[in-house]
Amino acid sequence: MTKAKLKYGLFTCLPVGMVCLLPLLSFVLPLKKQVTIWMIGDSTMCQYDSAKFPLTGWGMPFAEYFDSSVTIENEAKGGRCTRTFIAENRWQPIIDNLKEGDYVFIQFGHNDEAKNYPDRYTTPEDYRKNLIKFITESKDKNAIPVLITPVSRMKFDVAGNAVETHAVYSKIVREVANEYKVPLIDLDQMSIQLFQKFGSKNATLLFMQLDPGENPDYPLGIYDNTHFNTYGARHIAELVLQGIKKDNLELQDRIIEKKKKN
């Protein structure tokens, strides 16, 4: 073999070989940049200790559907509204740790709108301001805020129609998303449709509804139309995952999808 031939061979083989190696490398080396999803919100989203089982926030099953390039930081906390979340210094540490390309999933409303609980209540004006604060400060750090309307409470009218339970506060979320060009997941609407699909009798299966003596963790029974059990939380997480796809967020490529059968 002449020197020229060898050189020629090297020059063609090397790039071809590298191109062939690339797909292989993509399996070995994580080519996707690591991102964190910061979840801020209330009791419908938060983590629960196993002592409360089957009480489950939708952020818990949500974390089971991403590949290893995603870290979930579920900072949601029961009883918190946008106002107290900020006042208790839960927001600032997140801002301090936000990296470019991270996501901030924002779902509040249940406690903001609760007029009977002055320690939780946030006026519509302040609610709007706080959402805008979350958004602009996230964007300042080149992170991607995602606004989520508050997941619905279970409420059916006499005709068996699932009805809106967050009308005023969900509308504010939609308006802010529109005004600030922020991806929106309209979980309120999606969850109302989900409850409708189950119907008034079966929708209870999604919630913390246990007969007395059924479950040792709730000996007196429980009838809760706001908080989800394991089964309900997973259904809500599915809606949020569907919302990520609908919004065409880059994050959708990090959802672990089992291959479709042909």
Add this chain to the structure above:
Amino acid sequence: MKNSKDKSGLFINLLSVVVFILFAFQQKQKITVYLIGDSTMADKEVIAYPETGWGMPFHYFFDSTVTVDNRAQNGRSTRTFIEEGRWQPVVNNLHEGDYVFIQFGHNDEVPTKKSYTTPADFTANLEKFVNESRSKKAIPVLITPVARRKFDANGKIEETHAEYTQLVKDVAKKLNVPLIDLDKESQELVQQFGAADSKYLYNYLDPGENPHYPDGHKDDTHFSELGARKMAEIVLHDIVKLNLGLASHIRVVHQQEKK
């Protein structure tokens, strides 16, 4: 006078605390509950979620003295569970007072499956589990195979394990083993939900609903989170009904009444 009364009160209080602590320590020996069985009981890989074995929620209901060690495996019969060397390590690790919860049948009873186990071998294997558990002073509990979702044209649930469920009962009777008739009790639950709504108990998913099952899924054997939890609750209630010592290790929660 007041002072001495206080002192004696204090002494009685201290004494009762000491007695309580001694009592608590003596009562609450650390134990392990081994679960051996098939896919309806097994822990699942995350990629299979939301399919849930009833052994998964079963973990949550005990106090800190109990470790639930779920050794159940998808697709296993009594025969393949033993052949693959899954039983011997359980026996080796068993301590006095441990429990062995045994639920097989789904894969034993199907002649076309590689895991098929003849009725005679099924009986012999159950007896082996029972006798070897007892030789280590552990407590075996036999469980009939949990129901499949199968209804006749009139909306009445159909028995799907008749022969093998009876074999479990026979062994329980012959060797005087505590029995949880999960087949019967889960059938009652599934019947209560009815032909249509019982699908909520099983792993039913619409196409596009869940990333782990993009084509959707219809499964009349394996449970959703809801079904698995309901099955675990049945087992838990029977632990109490059977008056097993394990019942005293179920977490006691003093739930506050809602105002």
